[in-house]
Amino acid sequence: MGDHDPVTDWATDWDHTDDVYAGEPFVIWEKLRETCPVAHTDRYGGGWLPTRHEDVAAIAYDTERFTSRSIVMSEHRPPLEFAPAGIAPPISSDPPFHRGARRVLLPAFAPQAVDKLEASTRAYCEQLIDEMGDRDLVDGAVDYAQHIPVRVIANMLGLPQDDADLFRGFVNHVLEGVAMPLEQRALEMMELFEYLRLQIEDHIANPRDDLTSYLLASEIDGQPLEVSHVGRTIGLLLIAGIDTTWSAIGASLWHLAGNPADRERLVAEPDLLPVAMEELLRAYAPVTMARLVREDMDYKGCPMQAEDWVLLPFPAANRDPDAFEKADEVLIDREVNRHAAFGLGIHRCAGSHLARMELRVALEVWLTAFPRFTLADRDAVRWSAGQVRGPRTLPIRIG
């Protein structure tokens, strides 16, 4: 994606927005793990790419030397004056501020709260299936996966359902547009925050029973959240909640479409789905996070400089043979599965319980409606580039 020189050496000149990386990252990570486990690039002002579970975990836990001031790698490093909250609290916040900013969000995403959203999520998945009518050929990403998290998160936040296309546009700009010129990115971001400002004003004037009003009424250490903080947190929830889950649903459908034995087994043994889902999350973990190096330092012989990027490719950690038996095989009955698809440490995906519910319900509804389905055109499948990986085009034959 974007305009950049092709990558010739993944150890010294990697680019995570390259189409080769989007299509076949596992091969790249496997080779790097053996030859250069923390790869370097001069692109984006300098960055590092650990590929072993051990290093991804160590850096995720080390919030002293690696800051979350930005978690999306691009040419642009956000100004320091946004600290301590950062541009999208709490994901962009470091300790100690992080704790309170995360604490206000967690009850809304705890399992007890997520349970209440299951019935409406299921009804919406069934509606999407109904809308496919009697077509033989559908796009699992475009016609199904992408709609589910948009609807769920907009519902939670109390945003108009009709704005779904708008949200998806914002997400695309933030995550897939990292190679766009800074001015253009800034304009897109301003448009998002202006949209959210209007929604928040409406919620201030007319409070209601949704997450936006809940955040506006929340406090950190006895102080109400600033309206700007609420706007940035909502921006985060839209961006982090949509194409991540969309990718997980799409990648799972892709796997089942291409592996009939796994599909048949799940249809015959629906109780296996929770276990199978964890394996699909391990094998196709969609999310890579970024950190910035706080001060010049040495990490296992790598001379990291202040403001260098470090990517945390959780999907690479999940394929490390030192951490998982038969790491490159997808075993849908894998019972011991300590995967890191939702991150490790204090920034564990706050929406992981919601994402798991959406993924489970989406797969249950799909498998009930289409016990038999196959990839219609393997070569037409397109995977997104950048830090969130999932199929964006996924032609599936359901007839």
Add this chain to the structure above:
Amino acid sequence: MKVRVDADRCEGHGRCYALAPTVFEPDEIGNAMVSGDGSVAPADENRARLAVANCPEQAITMEEAD
């Protein structure tokens, strides 16, 4: 058998209370607590071991009874 959750390590992934719901439960933010005093009934021991093995933060410790 007895289990204990290290509250400093637990980040609320929720694998333990999903896999062993009679042994662990979520608190109001989704972090894990042991139900009761952490004693595991013999019928739940396999589920408890699975929970320990699946915790991404390795936050659960287990003491086998002699």
